[in-house]
Amino acid sequence: MYQETKRPFISLDLGTSNILAYVSGQGIVYNQPSLMAYDVNTNNLIAIGEDAYDMVGKTSDNIRIITPLIDGVIADLDAAKDLLKHIFNRLKMMNFWKNSIVVLACPSGVTELERDALKMVAKDMGADLVVIEEEVKMAAIGAGINIELPNGHLVVDIGGGTTDIAILSAGEVVISKSVKVAGNYFNQEILKYVRSEYNMSIGAITSENIKKNLGSLVQYPNERSMQIYGRDIISGLPKEAKVSSEEIRNILLSAFSKITDLVIEILEEIPPELAGDIMKNGMVICGGGALIRNIDKYFFDIFQLPCKIAAEPLGCVIDGTKAYEKIIVKRVNEGVYDASQDTYLKKLS
Known part of the structure; x- marks a missing residue:
């Protein structure tokens, strides 16, 4: 000992x-x-x-x-x-x-x-x-949840490589699932879209910047576009293009459907008492993905649960x-x- x-x-x-x-x-x-x-x-x-x-x-x-x-x-x-x-x-x-x-x-x-x-x-x-x-x-503890209480909490942690979703109660993880759809996956989807739509090859850093500057899950006021630079995949010469918030939102919505499907899977497997707790306590969103615009409104519109973004998601x-x-x-x-x-x-x- x-x-x-x-x-x-x-x-x-x-x-x-x-x-x-x-x-x-x-x-x-x-x-x-x-x-x-x-x-x-x-x-x-x-x-x-x-x-x-x-x-x-x-x-x-x-x-x-x-x-x-x-x-x-x-x-x-x-x-x-x-x-x-x-x-x-x-x-x-x-x-x-x-x-x-x-x-x-x-x-x-x-x-x-x-x-x-x-x-x-x-x-x-x-x-x-x-x-x-x-x-x-x-992440749940870091977000200020007292997981030691016998009270169910739903946590969605959207990181760089994986999104982890869990129900926690009485100090432990009751059920959790993970999917390899997160920050890097979003970047790759943006990269593939620009290549197919604009015949233009961009790098990982540019893709990340597009996500940070234009990424959203619900339409917001004063949406804007962004000038991007890369290489023409046909001529091989430098090229520029302009992408809009709406284009990037459509890419992210497609990717996020995999995350919402996983949340539904988890909610379908929990006991009724825990489901009642989740109805009251709602969902806490953590990780870098929590910084995507209107992510809380997106989840609320789908699940009709109170949605809170952690104070320091990263x-x-x-x-x-x-x-x-x-x-x-x-x-x-x-x-x-x-x-x-x-x-x-x-x-x-």
Whole structure:
């Protein structure tokens, strides 16, 4: 059993688009894109985070850009280790990992093998105990929901790689589902539309900017258009075009139909008492996707439920892990978590 002692606490939101790191006593120490740039010839890491993001679509064949996490899952284990080591080396915080308690937030659809890979990364960094929790549960806490009460809450967390939807009550996830329709998927759909409609190839950064500037799910006053630049797919020459808010809204509505279908699936599976709670408490929307214009009105029009956008949608998951620190440390000190059983929770008698 663990003796009560002050041990380092680290939590990580390993997102497809961004990585956030929290260290107890230090606050959020890192919040940057989860990208890395390598020199192909030497295999040396030359840029991470914002520096690597600025290089996307603008490098020679001698530089490759890697995303260690794709759709919320570690796609390149070595790159993920490299990324964490460089982050904490840069911050001069590698010593915080030794004998630390680490909470990793991951999508609900992650398999046991993928969870083991996540644990391995943290263990190799020096962590003593690794606790993996669902992102949507941490997002709910970060959004200010008291999930410990026996009261049902519906949370929709629209991230970069996945959208996680869950019903939470009495401290746990009652039911959750995940779909790989989120920020990156929206970007790809915009990219494909521009290619087919305007015979024009644009990059990932341009697609992201279109989504941020024009994206909406319900018509709004003073809608506008945006001039975009790319390459003509026939002539190969530089080209410009103008896209409208309405065009982008139609793309997003088509993509969002997959998310609403999943919400319906979940609502159809819950007990009547929880359905009554959801009717009263409504829906909380988290993640970067919550920033799309009129997303709350869109969901309200479909489900006729009160819809609330979290105060800090981009930081909900990491804020949730910060609040969760007290619960984890208490459980560790009480011996509920056993290091010999890695992250597994002992059954309470």
